[in-house]
Amino acid sequence: MNDLTIDLTQLLPPETLKRLQAESSQQHVSLSQLVRDAIEVYLDEPLEDTPDEKIIADFKEAWHQAMTGQVYPIDDLLSRLREEDEANGDQS
Numbered sequence: 001m002n003d004l005t006i007d008l009t010q011l012l013p014p015e016t017l018k019r020l021q022a023e024s025s026q027q028h029v030s031l032s033q034l035v036r037d038a039i040e041v042y043l044d045e046p047l048e049d050t051p052d053e054k055i056i057a058d059f060k061e062a063w064h065q066a067m068t069g070q071v072y073p074i075d076d077l078l079s080r081l082r083e084e085d086e087a088n089g090d091q092s
Contacts, residue, residue: 008035 008017008031024034065071 008020012020020034021031024031027034029037
């Protein structure tokens with residue numbers, strides 16, 4: 001396999017490069033190692049494999065519920081979530 005050299009300063013926006021450099025410093029690894037590790041993790045993660053038919057069926061069901069008034073008002077939902085957080089001791 002041929003070695004390939006990539007100039008990250010030409011490839012990435014400056015802010016992204018700064019974030020990567022800060023992360024490599026925080027992890028005490030070289031920038032090259034950090035990028036290699038990130039690529040390996042990315043390639044090892046399974047791709048979303050939801051069949052199109054299921055996505056379409058779920059969308060149709062949600063659309064039907066919305067059009068027939070089978071909805072939960074967002075204010076009620078947020079209030080209920082806050083109550084659950086408070087009951088669980090989360091005060092954020």
